[in-house]
Amino acid sequence: MPKRTDLKRILVIGSGPIVIGQACEFDYSGTQACKALRSEGLQVILVNSNPATIMTDPETADRTYVEPLTVEAVEQVIARERPDALLPTVGGQTALNLAVDLAKAGVLEKYNVALIGASIEAIEVAEDRLKFKDAMRSIGIEVPESSVAGSMEQALETADRIGFPLIIRPSFTMGGVGGGIAYNIEEFREICQRGLGLSPVHEILVEESVIGWKEFELEVMRDHADNFVVICSIENIDPMGVHTGDSITVAPALTLTDREYQRMRDAARRIIRRVGVETGGSNIQFAINPADGRMVAIEMNPRVSRSSALASKATGFPIAKIAAKLALGYSLDEIPNDITRLTPASFEPTIDYVVVKVPRWAFEKFPQADRTLTTQMKSVGEAMAIGRTFKEAFLKAFRSLELGSSGRLLSQADAREDDVSLQQALGIPTDRRMWAVFRALERGWTLDEIHRLTHIDRWFLTQFQQIVELARAAEAVGARDLSDDLLRDLKRAGFADTDVARLIGTDEDSIRVRRQEAGLVPAYKRIDTCAAEFESYTPYMYGTFEDQCEAEPTSRPKVVILGSGPNRIGQGIEFDYCCCHAAFALRDQGYETVMVNCNPETVSTDYDSVDRLYFEPLTFEDVFAITEREKSQGGDVSCVVQYGGQTPLKLSLRLQEAGVKIIGTSPDSIDLAEDRERFAKLLWDLGIPQAASGTATSPEEAQDVAASIGFPVVVRPSYVLGGRAMAIVYDTAALDRYMRHAVQASPEHPILIDKFLEDATEIDVDAIADATGAVVIGGVMEHIEQAGIHSGDSSCVIPPFQLADRHVAAIRDYTRRVARALKVIGLMNAQFAIKDDVVYVLEVNPRASRTVPYLSKATGVPLAKVAANVMVGRSLADQGLTKDLEVRGSFVKTPVFPFVRFPGVDTLLGPEMKSTGEVMGGAETFGAAFAKAQMGAGQKLPQSGTAFISVNNRDKASVVPIARDLARLGFSLMATRGTAAYLRAHGIDASIVFKINEGRPHVGDELRNRRIALVINTPLGRDSYFDDRAVRSVAMMQGVPAITTLTGAAAAVSAIEAMRTEGLTVKSLQEYHAEMGR
Amino acid sequence: MLALENGTVFRGRSAGAAGETGGEVVFNTSMTGYQEVLTDPSYSGQIVTMTCPEIGNYGVTAEDVESRGLQVAGFIIRSESPIASNWRAEGTLHDYLASHGVVAICDIDTRALTRLLRSSGVMRGMIGTGRVDAADLVERARALPQMEGADLVQGVTCQTPFAYKDLASNDFAIAPGRTSRVPLKVAAYDFGMKWNILRRFAAYGCDVTVYPASTPASQLLATKPDGLFFSNGPGDPAVLDYAIANAKTAVASGVPTFGICLGHQVLGLALGASTFKLKFGHRGANHPVKDLVTGKIEITSQNHGFAVDPATLPHDVEVTHKNLYDGTIEGLRHTSRPVFCVQYHPEAAPGPHDADYLFSQFIDAMEKGKTP
Ligand SMILES: Nc1ncnc2c1ncn2[C@@H]1O[C@H](COP(=O)(O)OP(=O)(O)O)[C@@H](O)[C@H]1O
Ligand SMILES: Nc1ncnc2c1ncn2[C@@H]1O[C@H](COP(=O)(O)OP(=O)(O)O)[C@@H](O)[C@H]1O
């Protein structure tokens, strides 16, 4: 059937800020969907609060609203735009839930907006665990025994009936937030408590455990004609009990017989039919008992998902794009397969390689967090690798994680580790379990032993054992006796040159030379959806040590763009956004664009984004091999390292030494900016103030430096992103403790010690400089939180709302001079702090930064594109940029944090970055913009009620005006004794409440009884540390906004006031930009 | 070592029995079901390459065989599993191949080989283990008989008629669309029939008697069957004049007749069409086939190197199914007589169960035949 003709305008909802469980994959799927819809001549209206996305580029949709994903905001968008239909299936759980809310609120009906892609009924059957299970039983598909509980009593009854261990899962939460595994009654009560609280419908599912069973996922599609295909099967190496998002997974499924697989496929077909997903993609999870093959269905996601992004990258089949077309009424056979061109999309991809995905966690940033992996996802990113064999893909995936020395799987035996603790490390899954598996194998433990503890399928364990044996063989021979055959076996098994070098005791370069002599260079094979049965027209490739190479490089001038690898806190989607923009711009400049990246979630790894895509690890070995291959047909090859964050920067010097042409700012300038000593000298020569600083390579040195510049000091290793292992220390003891902890954080580099500028205002600046020395400043962003809270973790605003003009002028002047001194060609990010009327430079990064996308959306100028053009020789003037950029209105960027997934972790902010993503709010005034940003970040600022205030003595004076405003706005105030007394003394009435350690009912009780609507709590210092920490975490669990800085509190107050006076309005980027004449 | 008639040579490791073997080298793109492939008689005379690189992972089990033994002439894989990891496994693939004397090779660039077969078409090839001279092996590959014009059916058909008793477990199969209301007798020609066809017939409630390929049709008709069946099998259909003659009789008899794969080609020939050889055939479990009557798409299990030529179809035969990859004929039906057949494999094994409904269709036809 041809496509529906009744649809003209489609509303697409994005997934909002990057959080654990919802990352770039929804920018990838959303962008694909928007493109697909527009290619069908439809108008697309997009709503997404996350500015750091390609989908919110003004070119991606006809109307782009960077607005909070709330019913209120989206209703206004609908009222203004009057779409015919809403596509809720490409924005993750967020979009699905919002669609349901809009329907329940009668909004869709009121403006008669049709839902396409999934009906409310289908969404509910799939997402409501009880409805889902009933549905499954009704079609004779087994599910784990369970029942739903709306209260603790009901939960306990079920516990008696089913028995432990038990799985607890809240309804309608994404990525399993609030779920868990209970082995005993205490754990059970705790998890149920939390789960009931976190479920939007106050409902949990208590379920029979099938821990240890094999876990599988099928990515399936269905069209309105009831045609059904399986796009990809995925097997979880970590068995049931570890969330698929935290599991190491492999595609295709490798341990199923055809009978088992077809039975699963038949079930999937019946499930998608029963749930009633008429068109589009779904993800269905199954568990299989390895002892007898018994199969149960676990869940189905009636939408594109993280796994569908993985499946798309793994097979070359663009699920989201096809899903969008199916939603328009096409049937699968009416849609061509991009890659083969001649064949239709109504087929099942078959692959002749193996794909392995490994999650990346961020526990190092949350030391108090529980590292046990359970039913709720904890990882922040993932790397995927492709090889011709499992071993090759597996080892490539692990080196793609960029974990440095801690990433090494081989010969990491630890003499101090006794068998008992090793058994534990195997039995209780954590982010480090795979390393334990390899230690056990090296210790000679039997497969059965390891299988008994981990339940990992013996097939995978055997593969790991083969890897260990190969490593042994290499260790046995020295560098001289290494035969070509053994070297070949090692490379074909996925060993990196660095691995081999370490094993035989030589260096990477000599291994590379050895390889090249032996003719061992990677061949590049194509991902073609059909195992070579048909010709592929898409250069989407992976490297492998095979005979035949299919890269077919051209002789055109080309630019290789190095991506940013797996998402991690401090290096996320913003950098992928920049890499994509580089590609788009350079393609327009007539270059052939080549992308190298290993993150399956991203737009950069969509073969549509670039001319040639290499899905490869971002190590020197892998990247250099690619540039060599691309050079082979002649044609100038240059490389962009500025856009992928630290990952490519770390490679730039070596690549240059190896003869790779780096464009943009020279690696030497990059080093000049990153090397604190060189940089300090530069600023000194320029006469630009900076915090007194020094470097230390030993605890002793550190003490000397601290003594000379005076406490408090900021300490950190060099060459880190996101303030990794960064701390503020107030005394010698703390400094000594830090030195011992931090030096292992990055041995290669010295420790940097800066004078800590207390209560300073922090400013971020992004600028572009070209070869003519012209510098255009994209924006001066004033932070809401004071310096000391990582730039990535503090809200910021353009234009500045409190800065003195002379300071802004100084900042612009310093930025220009530093950019010229560093001979920056392209982007530069600088951070400043203003204290006692002096502007200090905190740091300068001659590369793309986290704030580039946000600035680009606010100003309407695609900074990353402009800078890319600059790198290939176009001047700023030539691109019409002669003066610094301005914005109309006010734009606030606010971060979001993963604390809710890490119970017991303090929510207090510091110089080490902890946020996973961000949202943007725009409005006429700062207050309204800040309010919208808060909304977008899921902080519901109250309009009335009781505000609890508890601040340390330094803050007491400055909290008075804030308290007064709150009172004026009709809030009643509640405070701890000291604060209350101080407020009363200043004529502000506040009731007194116990601290948690003072007796009951204390503030915690009041919070739980929902008698507090807002918490303002600045750290009260060591003694009461645990007290206010408790307050903050209770507030978080209860969803009560808890503000930990006075500047943040002041901003919140002006936001509350703005909502009163101005109310909530929405406006599209296109309108903002038009007003600015762009 | 693997040597092809065009001179190409691949060096790998032996993955099965020692020795030498020759045959037509073909590739199969199915990601599961290597054991069903190995035991499918339609592959006799062929050396099969699996495009899926990791093979042998779940071992082998007597439950999943499609015939009395291994049928392929040789086997080519990228990476063989050292162990068998599955609760039903009875042994490893390597031992299975070795103990049944099947010569196999692994650790070669099977994708390069597949691309070669795709672009140059299927070729004759030889696998030799141990010390072998490349040039000499290529020569022997060239000396192998061509697939065209060879009757391979005689090598795989049963020697004497037998009634099928369902032995192997069926607990993975889908419930049949429906079982026949009355007991139905099916007389089936065995050109190298896959056992899952028999299992499906049994599941649908039919008693099947299996006859050697060259049994005269009159003998089958004499048993007053409710339906006649022409099975899958290896090689070139055009040379099977006895089978074609029997098919003609079957069509004329008015007894409901159903054919699969080679059976489909034989019926096509009997109905007056002719067949031709495909460049590299259809072998896999992901081919989209469109049912031209309902417009629905089935993902099908395929294994054939020859096909019926649409240009030669007589007026009273209509195309019921079309392959969406290359438009070739996947199903035929006689407009006035109860005769229909498909080129692909509704019995799956390996592959999706999408086309299982064809067995119901056959049941319908037979029941209609019973109540005139
Ligand atoms: N009954 C169970 N027994 C053991 N583990 C389970 C069970 N149900 C779910 N899990 C584990 O929890 C994870 C998350 O459950 P799932 O239903 O997929 O929720 P989500 O919506 O968060 O993906 C699964 O990937 C699986 O590993
Ligand atoms: N000398 C200093 N005084 C006060 N705060 C500082 C100082 N140096 C760094 N900070 C704080 O630490 C945060 C992280 O430092 P930064 O140099 O930006 O590290 P990163 O490279 O990880 O962004 C900054 O955003 C700032 O808030």
Ligand SMILES: [Mg+2]
């Ligand atoms: Mg899992």
Ligand SMILES: [Mg+2]
């Ligand atoms: Mg899940």
